Amino acid sequence: MITTIFATKSSTKTSIAVSTAIYLKNKGVDVLLCDLDSQKSAVIWMEYRDADEKLISVPTVEKSGSTVYSSLKELSLKYDHLICDCGGKNDASGRYALLVSDLVIIPVFPSNISLMTLNQSLRSVEEAKVQNENLQAIIILTGVNSNPRIKDTDEAREAIADLIKDYDDISLAKSFITTRKVWSDISCTGQGITETLNDKASSQFIELMNEVIL
Numbered sequence: 001m002i003t004t005i006f007a008t009k010s011s012t013k014t015s016i017a018v019s020t021a022i023y024l025k026n027k028g029v030d031v032l033l034c035d036l037d038s039q040k041s042a043v044i045w046m047e048y049r050d051a052d053e054k055l056i057s058v059p060t061v062e063k064s065g066s067t068v069y070s071s072l073k074e075l076s077l078k079y080d081h082l083i084c085d086c087g088g089k090n091d092a093s094g095r096y097a098l099l100v101s102d103l104v105i106i107p108v109f110p111s112n113i114s115l116m117t118l119n120q121s122l123r124s125v126e127e128a129k130v131q132n133e134n135l136q137a138i139i140i141l142t143g144v145n146s147n148p149r150i151k152d153t154d155e156a157r158e159a160i161a162d163l164i165k166d167y168d169d170i171s172l173a174k175s176f177i178t179t180r181k182v183w184s185d186i187s188c189t190g191q192g193i194t195e196t197l198n199d200k201a202s203s204q205f206i207e208l209m210n211e212v213i214l
């Protein structure tokens with residue numbers, strides 16, 4: 001199976017990709033993390049991880065450009081699950097990944113500017129579906145205010161529901177991710193969110209995984 005995290009700039013893609021790969025690895029899944037972003041944030045994250053011998057290593061590769069298509073196809077025969085982290089510029093590497101993926105996860109902030117860019121991601125998914133008709137897409141709300149009294153997601157959910165109403169294979173997850181400092185801490189400890197002591201962040205992510213991945 002190939003799952004790709006695809007969205008615009010700074011939308012928590014790498015954080016989600018890395019935590020997903022680590023979550024699966026800790027469950028015993030034979031997972032490969034594929035960094036398709038020239039920034040190499042996922043690779044750097046894994047370097048921090050490898051420096052901590054208490055943390056189980058997650059195999060990671062970097063791929064870019066047109067080789068992404070054939071490389072991911074080949075690697076998917078060797079691993080149970082590939083998790084691909086894309087760059088934030090709707091670049092060729094990410095679009096090639098969509099051509100071979102089973103699932104694309106699109107994280108989006110509940111803000112007007114983020115919702116405006118969602119359309120661009122949805123267009124890329126639709127273009128990929130011309131060749132990869134079984135591609136499923138799921139949008140997840142990220143960066144949600146951690147104060148439950150601030151209902152920043154209600155309007156966003158309505159706007160997203162309207163955007164996807166004509167698409168069969170694109171849905172919006174019920175689970176979401178709130179803004180929490182622990183997410184920025186883990187990028188330099190090498191941990192996945194489910195390995196932290198932050199129960200709220202961890203259980204929220206597990207709920208998301210149960211809905212979206214397993």
Ligand SMILES: Nc1ncnc2c1ncn2[C@@H]1O[C@H](COP(=O)(O)OP(=O)(O)OP(=O)(O)O)[C@@H](O)[C@H]1O
Pocket residue numbers: 008009010011012013014015016037039041086087088143177178179180181183184185187
């Ligand atoms: N749930 C969260 N709460 C608070 N901060 C977060 C959360 N998720 C990610 N972050 C932080 O937000 C920033 C952007 O996250 P990340 O690098 O994962 O996004 P990205 O979409 O991969 O960005 P890019 O487009 O540059 O690749 C990072 O500093 C990260 O630590």
Ligand SMILES: [Mg+2]
Pocket residue numbers: 013014015037041085086087
């Ligand atoms: Mg990134």
